[in-house]
Amino acid sequence: MINKYSSLPAFVAPGPAFNASKLKGKKLFSIPASSSVAFVNQTDQDMGALARKIGINYIDYPNQQQESQWVQGMDQAVSQKVNAIDLLAGIPPESLNPQIAQAKAAGIPVLDTNERDKSQAVDPSVTAYTFAPFKLSGELMGAWAVKQTKGKAHVLIVTSNADISSAAVQAGITQEVHATCPSCTIQTTNVNPTSWATHLQSTVEGELAGNPNINYILPVFDSMALFITPAIQAANDTGKVFVASENGTPSVMNMIRTGNILTMDVGENLEDVAAAGLDQAMRIMAGMKPGNEVINVRVFDKSNINQAGNPVQGTKGYGNAYVTGFAKLWNEPTSIFS
Incomplete structure (x- = not known):
């Protein structure tokens, strides 16, 4: 897939x-x-x-x-x-x-x-x-987390339920993880768009503190990764906890090349x-x-991110x-x- x-x-x-x-x-x-x-x-x-x-x-x-x-x-x-x-x-x-x-x-x-x-x-x-292909994107995010952890994914889905599409992404992730990895675990937390700047980082920090088994965070929209990355860094979980998301926002996709937290983005x-x-x-x-x-959609990771430009351009x-x-x-x- x-x-x-x-x-x-x-x-x-x-x-x-x-x-x-x-x-x-x-x-x-x-x-x-x-x-x-x-x-x-x-x-x-x-x-x-x-x-x-x-x-x-x-x-x-x-x-x-x-x-x-x-x-x-x-x-x-x-x-x-x-x-x-x-x-x-x-x-x-x-x-x-x-x-x-x-x-x-x-x-x-x-x-x-x-x-x-x-x-x-x-x-x-x-x-x-x-x-929009929200459910498919969620399926790809779930598949990625299972693949990257070799079937040992402990996933935190970060939803944003004020947007109806959030439910479709979540459904895709859940369906794929449960179908391909019955032993993998999923938990969820919600932060709506108007609160991303003020509450998203602290919410994720709290989830990481409460569940040290989390190894993949799957935010339903990739712009959320801008606030989740510093939460992982603050928790000293860099190299242990990774992020995959969807949308293909150029400023976010650049993080695939330059960092080691966001590993994949399903780009539109x-x-x-x-x-x-x-x-x-x-x-x-x-x-x-x-x-x-x-x-x-197209899956972007370190193997093909250069095809999207350096820096990433929205149409490349x-x-x-x-x-x-x-x-x-x-x-x-x-x-x-x-």
Whole structure:
């Protein structure tokens, strides 16, 4: 499994081709879950860059992951009479049902990008989802911990349950560890995104003090590793306790090369995420059926991290299949990705 997903991903067309240039002038309103999270912000910027090169008016609504801000963004989108609204990378649409109802009443479809796994229940008020491979990423994290410990993994899963996707990553880890290593142990702790900077390090330090058998920490999002690494160092557990995660945030992936705590990251190509979300939005704005979007992942460790650049770049290390694939699908030149 690790070997399979360490290779360059292939492109899978989500649906029939269309002429994206016919959408020139359409308004796509993006509400990212949090502009302060590197993965979310970079994906937002990449989607905006692609949309603008096609001629779509991409309206970004920066925020700091406050529900009141998301509500304000929805209100602003409706007042501007946009053609579609995209909830990007972590906003649960269930928290915005009144606003989504208002948007639909105004004839504005609401989309959800990279917020949940296809194995999870959907909100029927959402017009189309671009699912993320969260459960698969969790399975790969679990497989990695079992492989690296030679079947002697004592795992601490650090969840972040305010994000629905956290549950899918956790389910993938648990399923894989239990299936391949019945003698391995799993315990969990939760720290939500708004508390990462203030509580994540101390929470992990407490878990390590309470259970000295822990040898792998699997945070459900890789940005959490920025706070978990100093916890391991403070506990004098460097070389004993390791970390593997998922997302592919460039600043975090650099830690694979430069340190000896983060050993693996299941990377999502940020530009591929952006392209898949934009593809879905364009299909809906063009009156087409939703696409079956596929966001690919790749396992990065010390053996292949240099392929992602030095320092790591968000689009390097994933090959060019998605570039040629989406460009052909949209009848656009591949230069829109440069």
